[in-house]
Amino acid sequence: MEHIGLVRWTPARMRARLSDVIGVYKAAFLDVHEADPARAAIERTMHARRHAERRDLRAVAALLPDDRLIGFAYALPGQKGQWWHDVVCDALQPEDAAVWLSDCLEIVEFHVLPEFQGRGVGRELIRELLREAPQRTAALSALELPDSRARRLYASEGFVPLLSNFQFPGSWVEYAVLGKHLTATEPAQGEQPQSRGTAEPPTGRAQEANGRRVRAV
Numbered sequence: 001m002e003h004i005g006l007v008r009w010t011p012a013r014m015r016a017r018l019s020d021v022i023g024v025y026k027a028a029f030l031d032v033h034e035a036d037p038a039r040a041a042i043e044r045t046m047h048a049r050r051h052a053e054r055r056d057l058r059a060v061a062a063l064l065p066d067d068r069l070i071g072f073a074y075a076l077p078g079q080k081g082q083w084w085h086d087v088v089c090d091a092l093q094p095e096d097a098a099v100w101l102s103d104c105l106e107i108v109e110f111h112v113l114p115e116f117q118g119r120g121v122g123r124e125l126i127r128e129l130l131r132e133a134p135q136r137t138a139a140l141s142a143l144e145l146p147d148s149r150a151r152r153l154y155a156s157e158g159f160v161p162l163l164s165n166f167q168f169p170g171s172w173v174e175y176a177v178l179g180k181h182l183t184a185t186e187p188a189q190g191e192q193p194q195s196r197g198t199a200e201p202p203t204g205r206a207q208e209a210n211g212r213r214v215r216a217v
Contacts, residue, residue: 004070004121006128009059015052017061018045020069021109028071028111033143033173051076051108058105060128062112062121071112073125077135078104084141088177091163100162100179105133107140122153130182137179141166144174154178 014021022045030037030044051057054076062071078085078101085106089097107129112122130138142150144165163177 003065004116005063005065006124007061007063008128009061009072009074011052011055011057011059014057014059014074015049017069018048018052021048021072024069024072024113025109025111027113028117048109058129058133060125062116062125070116071121071125073107073110073129075105075107075129075133075138078106078139082106084108087168088139088141088163091166091177096162100137100139103136104179105130105135105138105182107138110140117149122150123157126153126157130180133182135182137181139177139179141168141175141177144176146176151176 009017022041025044025048026037026041030040034040051074052059056077057074058076059072059074061069063069076082080086080089085101085104089101092100107126110122110126110129112125138159139162140154140159142148142154145151157180159178159180161176162179163175165174166177167174
């Protein structure tokens with residue numbers, strides 16, 4: 001773990017490393033869960049490229065000393081008119097949608113290469129992604145596999161089911177939609193909570209989080 005660094009990426013940096021991002025996504029998820037991983041990777045590349053054009057994107061990368069990407073997570077503030085946001089809002093009771101999605105950071109993708117799973121990389125990625133997020137809640141969808149490593153991680157980090165055995169339009173795959181109430185700020189391990197803020201960490205400044213260096217590029 002001491003040789004893996006966390007880096008907060010700007011949208012421009014994510015665009016520059018998009019092929020690496022999709023490579024991790026394919027190895028960690030598409031190769032396992034998609035009938036045609038190559039085709040799915042092409043489709044996900046288009047989505048990710050569009051997401052990386054948004055200035056409000058939050059992204060964190062896990063890198064080896066040689067700059068090899070071994071894991072990543074990125075999220076966007078939920079907005080009416082976004083496909084995932086609207087589908088989940090419609091599926092929830094109105095009062096639940098108001099609580100969970102009216103001011104929500106929606107985690108779009110979160111993956112770690114298989115050979116690095118089970119080593120705490122994913123936990124540090126998601127904590128860093130949520131740290132100092134200004135939204136009241138975070139939400140994501142995960143495969144409906146309650147005993148999977150990913151689901152155990154989400155549960156241990158405070159995510160609770162909002163929808164179970166949910167099928168998105170056009171898919172027979174069952175998902176769970178999970179949500180988490182965020183504290184005033186999601187601190188790095190060992191830090192004390194601070195007041196809510198909207199500022200991103202200053203670009204180029206290194207910070208300590210979970211015992212290792214975190215920088216923004």
